[in-house]
Amino acid sequence: MKGAGECGKSTVVKQMRIIYADGFSDIERLQHLPIIRGNAIKSIAVILHAMNTLNIQFEDRNLDPLAAMVREFQSNYDLTINSEIPGHIVDAVEKIWSDPNLKECYKRSNEYQLMDNAKYFIEKVRQLSSMAYMPSTQDIINERSQTRALVEVMIDVDTRQHRGTFRIIDVGGQRSQRRKWVHAFDNVTAIIWVASLADYDLTLQEDQKRPTNRMKESLTLFESTIHMPIFRSKNIVLFLNKTDLFKKKIKTSPISDHFSSYSGGSDFDAGCQFFCNQFLSKNQNERRRIFYHFTCATDTQALTHLINSAVNTIMDDVLYKAGLA
Template identity: 35%
Template structure:
């Protein structure tokens, strides 16, 4: 039968023999040391489904904490941005075939075949290729395919990069912060970013959101003070890349439910980032939410509420209802959920939200490790 040592004097009587006193003092000293260590550290974990915008939010937080990119780092991003650009135009070319859309200019059909044959890993993306990409992007047929982008998977940043294709192809192109925010690189493994605020060491941890990456999440679950869950508001009419026929928003809500019921996070503060509100506002007039979520009731004329505002509230309720259900199923009663509507590519928006929550979660962490 094992022996469990308790440092409390009540369990030993008023006096301890010298050896027991030594053990008692050592344990008490270690407990105090551990409290002080964790009192000054806070781990913030970013979770969410793929393409939700977690990594973009982390890049914004890095810049808020003073992160600056050197010209050398920016030059390294050029290859990645050109790959994003090539992937965007190739996706649209493929969609033209799938949707049976014709090119406005017959010459662009043969040009598209040349662009289609390029490999994303090709190191050659010269000015000529950039000019051809820009020419294709201006074709009316490509624009029709872009207008129907909800019918296939296209990066949210496609238009941003395609609008400046010629500039991206120049030898002296150097991406600015806006380009870096829009740049898409799938997160693989675990990415950590340390920061410091009010005497506290902060550690932000980002993990890949794709299904194939989620098996690695368990390695980042220990000692999490706060959880940032990022969900895309614009995913209601899109399908999961790894699972044909699975709605991306349903996938995100189910993932949120699973995370909330994980024992590691039963007492963690949950910050819900309802991201891509700009894309939702752009999309909602053309793609009806009720076609994908029949329980959603469109805005009634004369109610004074726009379809966009009503859609935001409905999508938020999908997640808050899940949180309420998780509480009934065993989450700590004092656990909290804070939700914020965000646009991860908008620095001022992320700053405003981050400043609102940073002091709150910091004060909670200090309270949790208060030394009596």
């Protein structure tokens, strides 16, 4: 399982656990709680920081002291313990979130680094701050934490067409994590590459001094990776992810502003096919097959069908190469 940072790889792996394994126990859910609470507080703090950067002021200037209080609390929030969110911070977050000018800043999130599901967690801040709160499956799917180590998941898959045990390896997509990739993928059956369609107007989080377009980085990384000697003969399942965010975004953020060769306007299908073709064009091995799917990794029901299809594709290829099909 490969791809650039923030593309949704870890979300796909979580979904595989939900679909094919036992999901998450109560103990595991509680282990996610500090991260989920941290996502809520970090998200509102990032927007507040962006308001300063973009020179946006609250419509209600009485919110300034509350904003300072929330930012100070976030800077001291400790993910290593089950940090609670005090009631006065919850009250402050809700008041800040209701300000029209902050909402305008939120709409401009392509101009700064904000997690995709910020709104989801900010609007649940009172619920998830409860001492008795048990994170839901959807909370865990939506949470964001950077993958800093190899994550392996073993799943038993039965698609009616094929049955087998799969070892899925997820690695960090940030530049600092990529050196771990090569040794982790010896003797793989296939590559599942995840790319975020919604990244076309975003820049890399780790490259702010010289902003690099995330989609262009993903394309470059895809091309360099698939032509490495250990992957040169491997077939690829390409998940073009975050279709839900992409569909909303192209209505207000033109693709052509970032990819001048695009001429499809705000047409969703045209945009999807344009970026799909961009990835397909990077393949220089005519014998290699690339199977692509348009995905929304947070939609369990829709992803179940797509993962089953991807598994069947991988198994068909394995049997064909073994002379058994």
